[in-house]
Amino acid sequence: MKENLLHFIWKLQLFTSKKLQSVTSENIHVVSAGLQNFNSGPDFFNSKIEINGQLWAGNVEIHVKSSDWYIHRHEIDENYDSVILHVVWEHDVEVFRKTNTVIPTLELKNFISKEVLQNYERLFSQNKKWINCENEIPVIDHFVIAHFLERLYIERLEQKSLKIHKFLQTTNNNWEAVLFLLLAQNFGLKINAEPFLNFAASFDFSIVRKVSSNALQLEALFLGQAGLLTKNSEASYFEVLKKEYEYLKVKFKLTPISSGQVQFFRLRPNNFPTIRLSQLASLYHLHQNLFSKLMEIQPIEIYYNLFDVGTSEFWKTHYTFATESKKSSKKITKSFVDLLLINTIIPLKFSYLKSMGKTDFSSLLQLLEDVKPEKNSIILKFDSLKIKSENAFKTQALLQLKNEYCSKQLCLQCEIGKNILKN
Incomplete structure (x- = not known):
């Protein structure tokens, strides 16, 4: 027992x-x-x-x-x-x-009753199951799962809001600065998430505001602080950026992150840090007060339009400073905007609404329901158990279910586990 x-x-x-x-x-x-x-x-x-x-x-x-x-x-x-x-x-x-x-x-x-004990033994039997209830979950009432998934997603947002709260403390409650930190981290994707966050935290966000009207200086600031302008290059654009950065470095007393933190290895060319930082610079050049704009809009198409930005001219024919490539616009894709919505924008809107005492998050759930479902091994496994994901709201909730309940054997705190035991 x-x-x-x-x-x-x-x-x-x-x-x-x-x-x-x-x-x-x-x-x-x-x-x-x-x-x-x-x-x-x-x-x-x-x-x-x-x-x-x-x-x-x-x-x-x-x-x-x-x-x-x-x-x-x-x-x-x-x-x-x-x-x-x-x-x-x-x-x-x-x-x-x-x-x-x-x-x-x-x-x-x-x-x-013996039935409750038998259900418990069956649920927790150690026979190499992916999740304890994989034999029962396909026949659980759809309403039970749907109701629990909404609660799971709010739990996930609550967890993400803890990091946002820490960022607010370090930025003196500057929501625009927190947005910049989160966007930078997510522009780095998995491999460069930490180096990009370090780069964004290495200088005060007020400097972005001061140079955002000058696209060249903004790109030089980003690439320079990310440690990508330390090595020599024969490319003339490299020299132009380095000159601009040296000027900004003295003016604002900047210290870049150490060279070598930002990685190119195992990345597709469109995800190279040079391309992502140029896109981020273009975004902030085109949109001052970006946080305010993101908090006001709702339909997903407006988000796609807002992030419809590319790189500076040089990067249209380059991925690195070393070699020239076939010309392409290298714009931010809709699938990348979906990642930003899932990992940055919606969690930030959730935290912002909470800070104002608001408790109705239906608009955020609706927005996430308009985002395409994620594809990963966890979602594919749930799909094989007849738990289909039509949108990102469901995939995010299922990730929370697997990581925070199934993997931790918290079946007795899970509505699906409770339903199995009660029946």
């Missing part, structure tokens, strides 16, 4: 009979199971229990055996003085209050 299963049964009151009795034959009626406590202290707070007709308000502690009370040293912890009911699987010893009165004990093994 696992203690977390007893917590689950108590929380949902999955008893075979409502006529409960303590080990000393006291009639027990659960008015309220209480609020589960995931920190130190009793397992359930603010419970309301009627014992032999007397209503008690207090806390409930749950153990596999009654003797666990003493093993955990609860008898010397004042946090447990307010326990009104001891819920156990097996009663093997009396537990006393400091007043020497016995704490009523409910022995659950007499009130739990």
